[in-house]
Amino acid sequence: MSKKKVKETNSLWPFYSLMAAFARRFGVIALGVVVVVSAVVVAYQTHQLRQATIELKKLQDEQTALDLQWQKLRLEQSALADHSRIEQLAQEKLQMKHTNNDDEIIMKPALRDKE
Template sequence: MSKSSLSKSKSRADKKKVKETNSLWPFYSLMAAFARRFGVITLGVIVVISAITVAYQTHQLRQATIELKKLQDEQTALDLQWQKLRLEQSALSDHSRIEQLAEQQLEMKHTDNDDEIIMKPALRDKE
């Protein structure tokens, strides 16, 4: 094979490829345009979904923060009430107050040593 015949066959193959490519060019350009448009539409949809998700998550965070603040306020109020109840309990359980109530309401009094009677256990077996 000579050089000229080789170059002719090569140029025929190139022309055939160009002809095939030219015949498919509308299809490729249509697919490329569709891919570009579909890509832009897909990207737009993803951006919108992302924005909605961010807004929803921000809303949930704010609601949770408000709930946390309410629970902290309630905890503070319960702590104050607990402190008041402990003070009241210590005041009510004071021995002098109990003695005073026993003397006034139940008419109880302290016993003297003269009033005390000491009883010894009886021995049953001893007869």
């Protein structure tokens, strides 16, 4: 009985041998395709990362420039809103001056009941 099993296995040996050779070749080709696709994906992802890093750097530089401009505008606003500057402009351009007690005239409302 054991001789028949050996003969059956041996009779299918060329088929198994052919399938094994095909699987090896197909496996090598499939592995090669997977390696190439993987390399292309890695290159694409690296490119995307570099582009995103460049964009991030540009946005950080823009943020820094805007922060500096904001600080300058705040300093300018505080300088322009300074009380002594406003007082000086009022005196020079509008000829305004501080009043003395002698120059003040206080008017009292007229009472209607007094007729």
